[in-house]
Amino acid sequence: MRGGAGDRGEASIQMAIVFPFVILITVAVVQAAMWFHARSIALTAAREGVAAARVYQAPEGAGAARAREALGRIAGDSLASSAVSTSGSSTTEVRVTVTGTAPSLIPGLSGLSVSQTAGAPRERWTTP
Numbered sequence: 001m002r003g004g005a006g007d008r009g010e011a012s013i014q015m016a017i018v019f020p021f022v023i024l025i026t027v028a029v030v031q032a033a034m035w036f037h038a039r040s041i042a043l044t045a046a047r048e049g050v051a052a053a054r055v056y057q058a059p060e061g062a063g064a065a066r067a068r069e070a071l072g073r074i075a076g077d078s079l080a081s082s083a084v085s086t087s088g089s090s091t092t093e094v095r096v097t098v099t100g101t102a103p104s105l106i107p108g109l110s111g112l113s114v115s116q117t118a119g120a121p122r123e124r125w126t127t128p
Contacts, residue, residue, distance in 0.1 A: 031105050031112075038079045038102035038114045045070040046118035049084065049096035056123040063089075063096050077103060080111060088119070095119040 048070040053063025067084045075082060082100035089095045096118055101111030 027105055034078070034105070035102045035112045035114070038100065038112075039116055041071070041075050041079045042082070042098040042100060042114050042116035043118065044074065045082075045084070046096045046098045046116050049086075049098075050094055050118045050120050053086070053089070053094040053096065054120050054122050056125075058122075061086075063094055067096050067098055071098065075100075079114065088117075091122070092124070093119060093121050 045067045049063040049067030052058065052066035055062075064084045064086050071079065071082050071084070079100040080103060082098060085097045085099070086095065087097070097115065098117075099113070099115045102114055104111050
């Protein structure tokens with residue numbers, strides 16, 4: 001008997017067992033990357049909204065409008081169902097929250113939720 005003659009087809013069986021796990025890991029890594037990218041887009045839009053709203057004598061709604069404009073410019077299909085909120089803002093601080101969903105590669109899983117908030121103090125005159 002030749003050496004290894006009883007091992008015929010072993011590599012095929014090993015691949016049949018291992019390959020689904022390799023595919024699953026690959027899809028999970030790509031899904032995580034898409035979620036992190038969507039978070040980055042939401043945070044960028046929130047920061048741009050804060051930058052527009054915190055300037056001295058900025059009109060009401062300037063931050064939300066700038067965040068929506070940024071989303072329209074950079075989000076594309078990477079952040080769906082996006083919404084912008086300025087709740088939590090006050091006369092001394094501005095806060096912009098961008099929410100949405102990252103697309104899903106996994107069947108049956110609707111998009112992954114994304115929410116990012118940015119805040120900063122408003123520019124204003126004060127007396128010493």
